[in-house]
Amino acid sequence: xxxxxxxxxxxxxxxxxxxxxxxxxxxxxxxxxxxxxxxxxxxxxxxxxxxxxxxxxxxxxxxxxxxxxxxxxxxxxxxxxxxxxxxxxxxxxxxxxxxxxxxxxxxxxxxxxxxxxxxxxxxxxxxxxxxxxxxxxxxxxxxxxxxxxxxxxxxxxxxxxxxxxxxxxxxxxxxxxxxxxxxxxxxxxxxxxxxxxxxxxxxxxxxxxxxxxxxxxxxxxxxxxxxxxxxxxxxxxxxxxxxxxxxxxxxxxxxxxxxxxxxxxxxxxxxxxxxxxxxxxxxxxxxxxxxxxxxxxxxxxxxxxxxxxxxxxxxxxxxxxxxxxxxxxxxxxxxxxxxxxxxxxxxxxxxxxxxxxxxxxxxxxxxxxxxxxxxxxxxxxxxxxxxxxxxxxxxxxxxxxxxxxxxxxxxxxxxxxxxxxxxxxxxxxxxxxxxxxxxxxxxxxxxxxxxxxxxxxxxxxxxxxxxxxxxxxxxxxxxxxxxxxxxxxxxxxxxxxxxxxxxxxxxxxxxxxxxxxxxxxxxxxxxxxxxxxxxxxxxxxxxxxxxxxxxxxxxxxxxxxxxxxxxxxxxxxxxxxxxxxxxxxxxxxxxxxxxxxxxxxxxxxxxxxxxxxxxxxxxxxxxxxxxxxxxxxxxxxxxxxx
Amino acid sequence: xxxxxxxxxxxxxxxxxxxxxxxxxxxxxxxxxxxxxxxxxxxxxxxxxxxxxxxxxxxxxxxxxxxxxxxxxxxxxxxxxxxxxxxxxxxxxxxxxxxxxxxxxxxxxxxxxxxxxxxxxxxxxxxxxxxxxxxxxxxxxxxxxxxxxxxxxxxxxxxxxxxxxxxxxxxxxxxxxxxxxxxxxxxxxxxxxxxxxxxxxxxxxxx
Numbered sequence: 001x002x003x004x005x006x007x008x009x010x011x012x013x014x015x016x017x018x019x020x021x022x023x024x025x026x027x028x029x030x031x032x033x034x035x036x037x038x039x040x041x042x043x044x045x046x047x048x049x050x051x052x053x054x055x056x057x058x059x060x061x062x063x064x065x066x067x068x069x070x071x072x073x074x075x076x077x078x079x080x081x082x083x084x085x086x087x088x089x090x091x092x093x094x095x096x097x098x099x100x101x102x103x104x105x106x107x108x109x110x111x112x113x114x115x116x117x118x119x120x121x122x123x124x125x126x127x128x129x130x131x132x133x134x135x136x137x138x139x140x141x142x143x144x145x146x147x148x149x150x151x152x153x154x155x156x157x158x159x160x161x162x163x164x165x166x167x168x169x170x171x172x173x174x175x176x177x178x179x180x181x182x183x184x185x186x187x188x189x190x191x192x193x194x195x196x197x198x199x200x201x202x203x204x205x206x207x208x209x210x211x212x213x214x215x216x217x218x219x220x221x222x223x224x225x226x227x228x229x230x231x232x233x234x235x236x237x238x239x240x241x242x243x244x245x246x247x248x249x250x251x252x253x254x255x256x257x258x259x260x261x262x263x264x265x266x267x268x269x270x271x272x273x274x275x276x277x278x279x280x281x282x283x284x285x286x287x288x289x290x291x292x293x294x295x296x297x298x299x300x301x302x303x304x305x306x307x308x309x310x311x312x313x314x315x316x317x318x319x320x321x322x323x324x325x326x327x328x329x330x331x332x333x334x335x336x337x338x339x340x341x342x343x344x345x346x347x348x349x350x351x352x353x354x355x356x357x358x359x360x361x362x363x364x365x366x367x368x369x370x371x372x373x374x375x376x377x378x379x380x381x382x383x384x385x386x387x388x389x390x391x392x393x394x395x396x397x398x399x400x401x402x403x404x405x406x407x408x409x410x411x412x413x414x415x416x417x418x419x420x421x422x423x424x425x426x427x428x429x430x431x432x433x434x435x436x437x438x439x440x441x442x443x444x445x446x447x448x449x450x451x452x453x454x455x456x457x458x459x460x461x462x463x464x465x466x467x468x469x470x471x472x473x474x475x476x477x478x479x480x481x482x483x484x485x486x487x488x489x490x491x492x493x494x495x496x497x498x499x500x501x502x503x504x505x506x507x508x509x510x511x512x513x514x515x516x517x518x519x520x521x522x523x524x525x526x527x528x529x530x531x532x533x534x535x536x537x538x539x540x541x542x543x544x545x546x547x548x549x550x551x552x553x554x555x556x557x558x559x560x561x562x563x564x565x566x567x568x569x570x571x572x573x574x575x576x577x578x579x580x581x582x583x584x585x586x587x588x589x590x591x592x593x594x595x596x597x598x599x600x601x602x603x604x605x606x607x608x609x610x611x612x613x614x615x616x617x618x619x620x621x622x623x624x625x626x627x628x629x630x631x632x633x634x635x636x637x638x639x640x641x642x
Numbered sequence: 643x644x645x646x647x648x649x650x651x652x653x654x655x656x657x658x659x660x661x662x663x664x665x666x667x668x669x670x671x672x673x674x675x676x677x678x679x680x681x682x683x684x685x686x687x688x689x690x691x692x693x694x695x696x697x698x699x700x701x702x703x704x705x706x707x708x709x710x711x712x713x714x715x716x717x718x719x720x721x722x723x724x725x726x727x728x729x730x731x732x733x734x735x736x737x738x739x740x741x742x743x744x745x746x747x748x749x750x751x752x753x754x755x756x757x758x759x760x761x762x763x764x765x766x767x768x769x770x771x772x773x774x775x776x777x778x779x780x781x782x783x784x785x786x787x788x789x790x791x792x793x794x795x796x797x798x799x800x801x802x803x804x805x806x807x808x809x810x811x812x813x814x815x816x817x818x819x820x821x822x823x824x825x826x827x828x829x830x831x832x833x834x835x836x837x838x839x840x841x842x843x844x845x846x847x848x849x
Contacts, residue, residue, distance in 0.1 A: 123670040192677040196670050226680050249783075254778045255696060256693070256779040257779075260695055270713065477765065579668070627800065
């Protein structure tokens, strides 16, 4: 080393940056100001936007929950009307599933997947920008319905015939069908983008058996989205047409059928649970080894379990319909399938526990949240197995027991890992550390509030309290449990606001973060904190599944610092490698900033709003313009291959 | 410079004098299209499954009383033409270095697609008074499935147009064998889908 490395910077990165950093800085410099803001295709900025936008939607949907909990805090309460209550619980569920949990995962995926596989951007950067803008606009579209007093009010799974125009006239359900179809565009292209990035753009040497578990989880989740969203889209298309055009898909007297909706919805809906939980588990698989100071145990088994979960989850949807009155054969089959899916989850759970057991545990804030997840997910998993037993399910279906179960799975199984991920990766994203003591408080408040909110719901559910009632009478034994849940909800909200304050404080006052604050094992820690726009000055050669711990991978960044095939100092370039072995195939030229994604998303928004308003001719015109924009986009591509 | 990078540079600089070399491995564009086809297949799988679900959930005849079986002549010709247009599409991908042939093949494929869309319209005109979108679930399924597929063919036509425009304006030497093959992939998918739709909507009511 000829110059001294500045504090916090890894020696190897310093050497590499000294060699090619200035040239790359110039090449990858972004347009400043407003123009840069709306035209950027940088995966890290897009990932951050996903996180911030989804956190904002989380806050709104969380405040809805607080209103509902306040309403249920005492019997015979008249804080909100039944009509408003219907809108609140429907939008709360719809938003948390579609506009919070999935996009938060997408935000981390966007930011960290390219970093973890050692490349400079996503496979389709402009498509990435498009998927963010569509997510933002569809979210605003969906939430605007609440402001207009026309929020969806048929429950988040919107069963027909309740949701047909005969029983729920008005625009409420049209916001639902159009909003979800609109969002599906974003989720689908986002998923395809993540899969292709992970398949084709891994750094040389990163064969499939060296791919970080988080990346595996995101890829499996994305494959699930590719196959699970279509049934939901078809269902929403049919419902929209039944309501607006007068088709008869769900009208039994005209040859339609109302159970068809349930099949299509849950064919999406159950995989969606894993679409939310799998990447969250991937975060746990990233956090646990780092803070156990050892590689994960049984890596191949964890990968197999992840894939198995993805596949089996498509065969369990009927367990949401045990009380519908289907044949005994189908109940038995789906009951067995549901019991089966607990096996891969168990494999992952034991892999984490063994890693903790055989390692030296460091109780950082991220690790606290990870351990909290292990506890909460076991609880949610156990009640899940109970639902697989048909008689039990028929007894408690549509009661608060179900509400308790899925909040343990979705808050405990997804939000806690996402918070773990946020504390884990915050220094990488912002370049600032968070307070350790504050982190412990944050965990204590959130975990305590979470359990106090949702544990009593098991009991009120077993006592017979149905979900979705806007109030209840005193003297039937539900008052205490509801009061406890309400107190818990406010504690949880306090914890979440405290956590928000902690991050804001860190942003302005936090200590500077070094490149690798936790001694992590995956490639994102080989970049700067925050990473440069080009991520890696020299694309490394990956030598193991724990590239930052093997020594050789980091050394390869210094070795190749004069090799133009690895520094790629002309245009926006990165490497393309083979799917299985990560062998070098070609150099790819990446597109630069562009306003087209925003224009395309805006035209789609206009089309959706016109459909909602019934202006079909204008909507058709907007779709034509949209087509023109897409053609323009396709015409102006950097020629990637000869 | 690695060998790979050199080849990239050289062939984009003097394109017309070289026969384009096959790129090493699959491109990101190819994978993007394959995954797009996956999600599209799942969409049609869901809607075709709904067709059979609604047929067999009720104990009436199919098509239900009041509807007649669809006429076969026009859709059979349309589906056959779309299937046959895969041949020029395949040849278009193999003739990127011969401009005239390449353009001709793309035009033939385009023509096949247009004929299919027109014949679908003709079929609608024949069916309409007897069966409508609003009459019953049978009509809703018939028009939604065939309509959705035709819409996809229209999207495919624009993809072919784009490649055709590229070949005419930018010249085939600069050629995008990559893009032609990616578009061809979608075209084959549309043809296979046409068969699935044909068997479901037109043939299955006779069974």
